[in-house]
Amino acid sequence: MNYKMLIHGGKPLKGSIDIQGAKNAALPVIASSLLLRDKTLRLRRVPKLQDIFTMADLLRHLGASVHFKDNEMSIFVPEELNWETPKSLVRKMRASSLVLGPLLARTKRAILPLPGGCAIGSRPIDLHLKGLARLGANIDLVHGAVHASAETLKGSKIYLDFPSVGATENLLMAAVFAEGETVIENAAREPEIKNLIETLNLMGCPIEGAGTGTLHIQGIGDLEGGEIEIIPDRIEASTYLIAGAATGGDVTVSRVIPEHLDAITAKLEEAGVGIEADEDRVRAFLKDPMKSVSLKTLPYPGFPTDVQPQFTALMAISEGTSIIQEGVFESRFLHVSELKRMGANIELQGNTAVVSGVRSLNGADVRATDLRAGAALVIAGLSTPDETSLFGLGHIWRGYERMDEKIRSLGGQVKIVVSEENGDLKW
Numbered sequence: 001m002n003y004k005m006l007i008h009g010g011k012p013l014k015g016s017i018d019i020q021g022a023k024n025a026a027l028p029v030i031a032s033s034l035l036l037r038d039k040t041l042r043l044r045r046v047p048k049l050q051d052i053f054t055m056a057d058l059l060r061h062l063g064a065s066v067h068f069k070d071n072e073m074s075i076f077v078p079e080e081l082n083w084e085t086p087k088s089l090v091r092k093m094r095a096s097s098l099v100l101g102p103l104l105a106r107t108k109r110a111i112l113p114l115p116g117g118c119a120i121g122s123r124p125i126d127l128h129l130k131g132l133a134r135l136g137a138n139i140d141l142v143h144g145a146v147h148a149s150a151e152t153l154k155g156s157k158i159y160l161d162f163p164s165v166g167a168t169e170n171l172l173m174a175a176v177f178a179e180g181e182t183v184i185e186n187a188a189r190e191p192e193i194k195n196l197i198e199t200l201n202l203m204g205c206p207i208e209g210a211g212t213g214t215l216h217i218q219g220i221g222d223l224e225g226g227e228i229e230i231i232p233d234r235i236e237a238s239t240y241l242i243a244g245a246a247t248g249g250d251v252t253v254s255r256v257i258p259e260h261l262d263a264i265t266a267k268l269e270e271a272g273v274g275i276e277a278d279e280d281r282v283r284a285f286l287k288d289p290m291k292s293v294s295l296k297t298l299p300y301p302g303f304p305t306d307v308q309p310q311f312t313a314l315m316a317i318s319e320g321t322s323i324i325q326e327g328v329f330e331s332r333f334l335h336v337s338e339l340k341r342m343g344a345n346i347e348l349q350g351n352t353a354v355v356s357g358v359r360s361l362n363g364a365d366v367r368a369t370d371l372r373a374g375a376a377l378v379i380a381g382l383s384t385p386d387e388t389s390l391f392g393l394g395h396i397w398r399g400y401e402r403m404d405e406k407i408r409s410l411g412g413q414v415k416i417v418v419s420e421e422n423g424d425l426k427w
């Protein structure tokens with residue numbers, strides 16, 4: 001069955017919405033439960049998303065019992081675990097690679113099919129593997145799968161060539177049972193990593209340096225179960241603030257941590273959007289006509305790459321010219337061709353998009369190529385009174401809980417309908 005999102009835009013979004021727990025915090029925290037032995041990890045504020053269901057299925061395949069209801073998850077991990085991850089699940093979601101570190105630490109071996117590249121580049125895991133080798137793991141590539149093994153892991157100093165989020169998370173988890181201290185330098189500093197460190201700390205592993213680029217992990221013998229709350233999703237929150245600005249509306253996102261949104265709200269203010277914040281809410285409202293601003297995406301606390309497509313859509317209808325540089329992924333502009341089908345005036349020069357704002361976009365049939373590209377096209381559709389049909393909704397459902405309901409609660413006209421066509425371009 002094919003579905004599409006029908007969007008009739010042109011109306012300002014107004015009101016307040018609660019933000020979901022962060023997908024990119026929940027995924028590594030769920031993977032970290034594999035370090036437990038006959039114990040349970042409980043999680044609150046877990047978003048109901050396809051990627052979370054996929055990770056839960058992966059843990060069940062490895063031998064864990066996972067119960068997930070009303071945004072609460074409990075994971076019991078037995079003494080005996082399987083250590084081979086199925087290709088079908090790894091191919092479905094790159095974040096499956098986050099079980100590599102905990103599995104290796106817990107069972108002394110792991111087999112992981114190499115995650116495929118996707119719409120945003122080749123996305124290798126070489127930094128993960130180099131770091132595990134530094135801890136003493138044997139790493140072989142056999143028929144496109146990583147075969148990792150280690151009788152014991154030894155604490156070591158690891159320098160990451162790039163502050164990779166996934167590599168930092170995998171190495172943090174692998175270091176928990178290593179002998180002695182592990183130091184990870186040039187580590188990623190995203191808030192989602194702090195949530196993982198908080199989880200490992202509460203399970204009994206002393207880790208210092210959360211939020212900085214240098215992490216110290218003291219290896220220990222065993223962990224305790226516990227309960228953790230997942231932090232709010234700063235990317236979802238940013239998406240709705242930008243949608244508010246793009247429709248000339250007034251949107252408040254609640255249950256957020258405002259400082260996690262600093263890079264985005266600073267750019268929105270520079271573009272003429274009014275921003276107000278209190279302890280757990282941020283409001284964006286159109287104060288002046290949108291002006292074009294330029295940016296480069298960078299690791300946290302820089303402007304997040306996961307908000308680049310959405311911001312590009314906003315710049316497509318802002319006055320002037322904006323230079324958007326993608327500094328994290330080798331290619332993350334597949335949304336540009338779809339935005340151009342809606343009348344956007346964007347020129348790609350390598351990893352830079354030159355966006356010349358137009359007064360208004362036109363409705364069109366467009367397709368999401370990845371999660372955030374899909375969000376950008378929803379924003380573009382909401383900005384014009386025409387009708388837009390968005391295909392490729394599977395990407396949206398991977399990362400945005402009840403997006404259509406949330407947009408309708410803000411006065412937006414969107415609905416999910418069965419589609420006889422699948423939205424592939426017919427040339």
Ligand code: EPZ
Binds near residue numbers: 024125127167330
């Ligand atoms: C995480 O992916 C997020 N996913 C991504 O969000 C996010 O875009 C990315 O971090 C950057 O912030 C999850 O947390 C589940 P990286 P990850 O390792 O860990 C290169 C979304 O939309 N690299 O920081 O895969 C890589 O190719 C998703 O929610 C290597 O070269 O990102 C990329 O160019 C999309 N070798 C850059 O580093 C490696 O071993 C950043 O990757 C690892 C990464």
